[in-house]
Amino acid sequence: MTGTTAEPTAAAPLLDLQSLVVSVRRRRRLWGSLALLGLLLGAAVAVLLPPPPTAVTKVLVAHQDDQPNDPGTLILTDVALLHTTRIADAALKSLGSSTSAEDFMEEYEGAGLTNNLLEIKATGATGEEAVARAEAVAEAFVADHVRRVKQAAAADASTLLAQRDRLQKELDQVNEAIGDGPPEGSPEESANLETLFARRAELSSRVSDFSQRAAEARVGTPRLIAGTQIVDAPHTVKHSMPLALATNGGMGLVLGLVLGLVIAAVASVVGDRPVLRREIARHLGASVTVELSRSALRPGPLWRRGRRRAARSRLTSSLARTVRGSSEPVALLELGCPRGAGVIALDLARTLAADEPVVVVDALPRHGLAGGRRKSGDPEVVGVERAAALPSDRRRIGVASVAPGAAWSDVADLAGRAVLVVRAGHGTTAWLHTVARQLADRRVEVAGVVLLDPDPRDRTDGTLWDGPFPAPRVRQGRPAARQNGTGSNPTVQAVTDGPRRAERLPMWAARVPDSDQEAR
Secondary structure, X not given: OOOOOOOOOOOOOOOOHHXXXXXXXXXXXXXXXXXXXXXXXXXXXXXXXXXXXXXXXXEEOOOOOOOOOXXXXXXXXXXXXXXXXXXXXXXXXXXXXXXXXXXXXXXXXXXXXXXXXXXXXXXXXOHHHHHHHHHHHHHHHHHHHHHHHHHHHHHHHHHHHHHHHHHHHHHHHHHHHHHHOOOOOOHHHHHXXXXXXXXXXXXXXXXXXXXXXHHHHHHHHHHHHHHOEEEEEEEEOOOOHHHHHHHHHHHHHHHHHHHHHHHHHHHHHHHOOOOXXXXXXXXXXXXXXXXXXXXXXXXXXXXXXXXXXXXXXXXHHHHHHHHHOOOOOEEXXXXXXXXXXXXXXXXXXXXXXXXXXXXXXXXXXXXXOOOOOOOOOOOEEEEHHHHHHOOOOOEEEEEEEOOOOOOHHHHHHHOOEEEEEEEOOOOOHHHHHHHHHHHHHOOOEEEEEEEEOOOOOOOOOOOOOOOOOOOOOOOOOOOOOOOOOOOOOOOOOOOOOOOOOOOOOOOEOOOOOOOHHHHO
């Protein structure tokens, strides 16, 4: 069967939300640490920087222009007037303090609870000082408000009385004109006299009206004065340390978590390090065949060792089948996991050593295997310089690195087939393309990708079908399946499971752009 031509794929999205979520979740140590740091800082602030002693009082304020539909502008004006030097100086004068008004205004604050209820908070070195400051500020505000109400009432009354006096003078002039007129005269003089009488009646009514309004203005002032008073005596505010710890710690936790998530998201987008199977397989041009958690390669608790040993056994069995099915040496090429690649290489060598002599060729730049401690029965580990002198009857398993800075000449000398051992989220997109291009240039066939530390919730497909499909095979003794529903039995060659499987058609690593800009 011939290979099919690859269909043009849709353009990649500008931002892959699934990859972003996985990348942020993989950085849980970062945002978890920042959240914990925020929690500790908030708790430390609550313990080391407790709030100063605070006293609170409430003042009922009566306004002359109160309206049921007032949106609260009058009480906001009172809050603004509370922070004036006139009230601050009056409060300082009653306290007998020499503090400047500007500094004293920072020690108290006001807030409008309703349209007519004002709350005043004051701080001090002690609770008694805070209570005294709150009381002084409240009394200074009440006195200032009463003085302003009286001044407004006096101004209204004086204006009304001045208008009344002006009309009274005009009325006196009209009365004088009526008294000076002749008792009898011409019709024109009689009409003029009637006009004067009408004018006198109008002026008398207006004078009486202004006198009544002036009296009402004076009468309304006591009601406003009596309505403005301190309704809640100044008292200290109780401070609860557990509540402060919970509040500050919670705020710090939320702020640290948000900051950590933002940093993780930005770092994921800027770093451009693939974490999903489909992305890693697409950029490397090879299929992800096996996945393994990095914790399975390290010693762990007793109750988890059985599960980890089983996972490593499945990985080793899969790689052993790949190596036995190859007539040429196979190398393990690591990217971001040199220790893990070494452990996998030793496990693979121990498994193959039961059937044939095996030697491990170590080409790792760091964390090499040749100089490490070996257990009894472990296969022989040699360096690259001794690989040429090995006898031909020994199966060689190479282990090298394709990380930035590695020697590509060693990779070509180790084997013609390779299994990439890649740690998810380690290599950038550009470097994965570089690895695929370098292996393709050196005619190194990629047999598959072993993905270490994968995302446990990754359900994407990491299998590529870019090369020719394998020929259909059936077990010996089983009839071939019918095709196309014709009822005919085509001739199908039976394949037996011998000691050595037939070589599959090679699938070379796909060529990709070399430059960083094209790779992205």
